[in-house]
Amino acid sequence: MKASMDDLYLFILTVRHGGISAAAQAHGLQRSKVSRRLQELEKALGCQLLIRTTRQIELTEHGRLLYQHINQPLSDVNQAISLLKNQQQSLQGVLRIAVPAAFIASTLFAELLDDYARQFPDITLEIIHRHESIDLKRENVDLQLLPDVVDIINEDYVQQVFFPSKKGLFCSPHYLLNHPRPESVNALFEHAILTSSYDSSILPEGLTIRLISEDLGLVNKMAQSGHGIALLPMILVRQQLQQGQLIHLLPDIYQSEIAMTLVYSSRQFLPEKTRSMINLLRDKFLNHH
Template identity: 30%
Template sequence: MIPKDISLSDIRTFVVLAEAGSFTKAAEQLGCGRPQISKQLAQLEDSLGLSLLIRTTRRQQLTEQGQLFYQQCQQALLDIEQAIEKLQDSRDKLHGHLHINSVGGPIGEDIIAPMINQFLGQHPEIKIELDFSSPRVDLIQEQYDFVFRMGELEDSSLIARKLCDLNISLYCSPSYAQQYGQPQTPDELSQHRCITGSVQQWSFKNPDNGKVEDFSIDGQLQCKNGRVMLASAIAGNGIIRVPELYCQKEIREGNLIPLLQDWRLVATPFYLIYLKQKNSAARIQAFKDFVIESFEQFNP
């Protein structure tokens, strides 16, 4: 039981402050002024008889006791939130909000967005906020429930469910091939114009020995948007490295041609990422199950 002189509201404010990293951001999230945040922090520290936060003109930092208190309270508040969500979830209808971040471009727009639309059609009481921002996101700080990402994951506090492997290939336009020729080996890419996204090191499997070889690529155009990369390649500006599903239509219509087909690029895993402790609410579980089932039927 929480002692009478310690307010649950003050504890929640402290947790938000620790996660936000500043009084200004915490005040914005809580919809109050910075003085209110300071007052609640002071009340909590007085009640505990401990200093939880060290604040200077440039930064703030949790004390050792503050870090321990934050970790325990953050989990406790999450448990309370999930308990409330479970009570609110009806047996027949799911409701509430889902915050989702995804890679954009053809994958986000042509694969993830239609899946989300189908899920919303099945669960009209659920509201979804879908964000296509590219940078790696912090699920805790930015309060996302799910993130769709390509590439490996190292953070042990997250669960990465592999949905599929995306086959990757090189392409250029017929006009580029006519003007500059086609590379016969990855070594020759240094002599060509290339268009790169977030990956500047391209990994190939040597057809002779099966070993993976890495090549650093200095792109004349760098852009993380897949559609922009495709448009630039079709315009004859260079060679692109993209998932095969990005440009099936362009290949059929003859606007792009595949390159170095003997040297296979290493496939990229595609993941659904979520927090370990964010898998209890019914809508969370329902969306996770829906995505996994959808990708089991999906052939990239």
């Protein structure tokens, strides 16, 4: 679909007046028509240009890029349109992913980035540490991975649950030299517990919580150092279990589930670089339950 020059003009008016309603009123147009034509423009370009709120609009990164060129001669406008389309379809540029710090430390995530970097060498990966849900459009982030217990701030964003994994209780061999091995959940009341705020609410009340941290890598390290019993995802401790640095406690009694939610802003305006990462996530994590 080819972008209409009339729609581009309406885009300019909307940006200049700071909103769809203001632009429509200033030029004697129907607001619904302006809104519909802007949607057609986004569809033609294959990317989102505006973040619409009740009273105003904000430009996305693509919207700013287009507006920077759009007041130039017509040849530059056409060049800007081609640039946007190429950006959406090409496998280059920057892919920004927001991920909890603990997940970054996992072997699976390192393997994922290694595979992606090998397949798409022209894409720069930018990994951002975030434990809370963020506004992807305003922070110019392509994807976010979060534990499924975290509420997503924008319900319009696409959410896909990946990476289901068991959680368990772990401690170091050194810790058991100085503390009795728990043989039941009730025995946990005699021990110091290391956990995240996500998980502290699902543990029995009255336990002695020695450490609460959103950084599960830190919880893991503290457990290895003998500071207590940690509640951690199995997928984060496999290497430590194989090397004997951690011991799995109560494996037949205490288990719970954890999953990660993959969040992105839109299915309709999905750049190929983002789609490729989503496909890689699906292929890798669905095979590692």
